[in-house]
Amino acid sequence: xxxxxxxxxxxxxxxxxxxxxxxxxxxxxxxxxxxxxxxxxxxxxxxxxxxxxxxxxxxxxxxxxxxxxxxxxxxxxxxxxxxxxxxxxxxxxxxxxxxxxxxxxxxxxxxxxxxxxxxxxxxxxxxxxxxxxxxxxxxxx
Numbered sequence: 001x002x003x004x005x006x007x008x009x010x011x012x013x014x015x016x017x018x019x020x021x022x023x024x025x026x027x028x029x030x031x032x033x034x035x036x037x038x039x040x041x042x043x044x045x046x047x048x049x050x051x052x053x054x055x056x057x058x059x060x061x062x063x064x065x066x067x068x069x070x071x072x073x074x075x076x077x078x079x080x081x082x083x084x085x086x087x088x089x090x091x092x093x094x095x096x097x098x099x100x101x102x103x104x105x106x107x108x109x110x111x112x113x114x115x116x117x118x119x120x121x122x123x124x125x126x127x128x129x130x131x132x133x134x135x136x137x138x139x140x141x
Contacts, residue, residue, distance in 0.1 A: 007052065010045035013038065066108050070098035 014020065018037035020030050034042045065071055071079065079095065099107060099120065107120040 006048040007045060010041050010048070013041050067101050067105050070095065070104045 014034065014037070018033060020033040020037070025033065062073060065073060065076055069076060075097075083089070098104065103120070105111070106117045110119045110121070111117050112119065
């Protein structure tokens with residue numbers, strides 16, 4: 001069951017079991033009616049609604065940062081931290097990964113659209129070497 005399904009299931013349950021009318025009772029009357037009719041369904045609805053809203057907010061924020069800056073949240077936070085420690089000023093828009101809004105989204109989603117777009121394909125496993133510390137550097141118990 002998806003997140004949105006639980007919210008819709010709560011609304012269906014309320015419409016079939018609770019006799020509540022917003023026009024007659026107002027917001028406070030509806031809220032007290034829901035608590036009296038089915039407090040557990042109200043709890044599930046509240047948790048599902050806030051979780052869906054929270055996740056959607058983070059998704060929109062992440063897509064905005066990828067489209068505008070060409071960075072993920074972790075990369076952006078690292079650049080901001082480095083900016084505070086650095087004496088030179090620099091812009092988040094002027095980073096080597098920012099290709100512009102359209103090309104950032106094309107590269108992120110790897111869109112081709114019948115050859116209209118050409119995403120930047122980088123195999124990071126071949127580009128960046130993985131150096132593991134020596135075995136003695138690990139602390140075991």
